[in-house]
Amino acid sequence: MMKKGGVFIPKGDIPRPLYWSLAVLSFFLLLLLWGGLTYSGVVTPIFLPSPGQVIRDGFLLFTEFNLLQDIGASVFRVTAGFLLAAALAVPLGVLMGSLRVWEAFFEPMLGFIRYIPASAFIPLFILWLGIGESEKIAVIFFGTFFPLTLMIMDVTKNVPQDLIDTAYTLGVSRLGVFRRVILPFSLPGIVDTLRITFGWAWTYLVVAEIVAAGSGLGYMIMQAQRFLKTGYIIFGIVVIGVIGIIIDMSFKLLHARLFPWLGRGRGR
Amino acid sequence: MPGCFPGWAGEGDGKAMAEKLVISGVSKNFIAKKRQVVALADTSFTVAENEFVTLLGPSGCGKSTLLKIIAGLEEPSSGKVLLDGREITGPGRDRGMVFQSYTLFPWLTVRENIEFGLDVAGRSRGEKREVSEHYIQKIGLQGFADAYPRELSGGMTQRVAIARALANDPEVLLMDEPFGALDAQTRAVMQELLLDVWDESHKTIIFVTHDVDEAVFIGDTVYVMTARPGRIKARIPVDLPPQRTFDLKVAPEFLAIKKEILSLIREEAWKAAGASDQQFA
Numbered sequence: 001m002m003k004k005g006g007v008f009i010p011k012g013d014i015p016r017p018l019y020w021s022l023a024v025l026s027f028f029l030l031l032l033l034w035g036g037l038t039y040s041g042v043v044t045p046i047f048l049p050s051p052g053q054v055i056r057d058g059f060l061l062f063t064e065f066n067l068l069q070d071i072g073a074s075v076f077r078v079t080a081g082f083l084l085a086a087a088l089a090v091p092l093g094v095l096m097g098s099l100r101v102w103e104a105f106f107e108p109m110l111g112f113i114r115y116i117p118a119s120a121f122i123p124l125f126i127l128w129l130g131i132g133e134s135e136k137i138a139v140i141f142f143g144t145f146f147p148l149t150l151m152i153m154d155v156t157k158n159v160p161q162d163l164i165d166t167a168y169t170l171g172v173s174r175l176g177v178f179r180r181v182i183l184p185f186s187l188p189g190i191v192d193t194l195r196i197t198f199g200w201a202w203t204y205l206v207v208a209e210i211v212a213a214g215s216g217l218g219y220m221i222m223q224a225q226r227f228l229k230t231g232y233i234i235f236g237i238v239v240i241g242v243i244g245i246i247i248d249m250s251f252k253l254l255h256a257r258l259f260p261w262l263g264r265g266r267g268r
Numbered sequence: 269m270p271g272c273f274p275g276w277a278g279e280g281d282g283k284a285m286a287e288k289l290v291i292s293g294v295s296k297n298f299i300a301k302k303r304q305v306v307a308l309a310d311t312s313f314t315v316a317e318n319e320f321v322t323l324l325g326p327s328g329c330g331k332s333t334l335l336k337i338i339a340g341l342e343e344p345s346s347g348k349v350l351l352d353g354r355e356i357t358g359p360g361r362d363r364g365m366v367f368q369s370y371t372l373f374p375w376l377t378v379r380e381n382i383e384f385g386l387d388v389a390g391r392s393r394g395e396k397r398e399v400s401e402h403y404i405q406k407i408g409l410q411g412f413a414d415a416y417p418r419e420l421s422g423g424m425t426q427r428v429a430i431a432r433a434l435a436n437d438p439e440v441l442l443m444d445e446p447f448g449a450l451d452a453q454t455r456a457v458m459q460e461l462l463l464d465v466w467d468e469s470h471k472t473i474i475f476v477t478h479d480v481d482e483a484v485f486i487g488d489t490v491y492v493m494t495a496r497p498g499r500i501k502a503r504i505p506v507d508l509p510p511q512r513t514f515d516l517k518v519a520p521e522f523l524a525i526k527k528e529i530l531s532l533i534r535e536e537a538w539k540a541a542g543a544s545d546q547q548f549a
Binding site: 160162163165166167168169170171172176181184185187259260261262263 | 336339340341358359360361363364365367369371373374375376384385388389416417418432433436438442
């Protein structure tokens, strides 16, 4: 049902192959621009090395500098901090979204703390927790827990009152409403929120590893800067991006698998 | 008593029918913008066992509020509601409800939606299956048993909502403009379907609507309500044959009752218009 210029109809659908071609095209253009700028010599390699150089640097990082260990350290910190945040934020957010007393007690405080940048707490965390793993995990926890809780609260608030009332008239108790209505209705939104905040966890990871770390991707990037190894920096950034995309895709796949009732549209 | 027009005063006919539901002096006030608003003025009436009652009134007359009070979802400011002689204190499975908005649980299939109440009650798999199968047949949704609500049309959605409420076998079925969002054709089909389903169980039903045709066509008794503050203006028994089909809507008996109700509503609307003129004078 597409007319002329049908691709540019606001909110209109486009064929799947076109969608994927455009996605690939954007990466290709970026690569083309990068290659053009570097191979032509317009930009000095010390500021921006060529794609080929970055790949060679990446190979070196894996073989000589044990990059896998850095990746492992970073993934561990992000996962630990994020899981801790999610384990507390999901129940708290659901309670805040469903019970006004919980909202009244927690919302203003969480809203206040959320506006303080997690990085500002790094000195305090070092003082309290030292410079080990717990300090890094604390930064990631601190950066994700507060916005995550508030977002999950909002998701839970969207449960239509009529749906809850219907459940009551079908014999569900007040406690049962959580399991029978609020949770199943909110779950897709919760999984989507987790996907988005997991991305933020990576942002805080790099911040945490730039200060007082001995391993991890953020640490590697900082070291590379010190020795003007621009290729290492770029490769490190690309690795973070690739890990991010893999996690994002897994979340989306999980979303489609878990919630067939939403239809097979792109998650949102 | 065919041909006679019963009075529309609130008092009952004194028939010795079992009183299923007694609404006694129920009112509802709320505060809006620091002013007290009477949503529902002192309302009393009784509903007999197996009676199909329609509450007819304009929007804002408190008919939905009244229904929610009967369901136990809202508390009355005064008065009480008795079901089989026991006072209602909260919602329960003995009073099923169908809303105007689409309230199927979107994560459950048609079958699982219909089985919901039985599942809550902890019934066996076999029993749930038997009941849901019966209602899927009854509402003509064979082939949609495993479909999710988003795949259904508005009419199908409301059919499932009715089946879900009935599958739970409530004492009373409360319906809050269930066909209000449907187009005229679908609405007419749904009215006949509802009567067909009702024929089987003869549940006590309170059905809220603002459509005069609908109120007369499906109800045994029509209560006409007025707006602001909402109150019951008249009780009109519908003396039409129990077997109702679409051609009844143009029969003289039907039109006579409709005319009676319309003149009542018109009178009320003029009064309301006059009153507000005075307010602004």
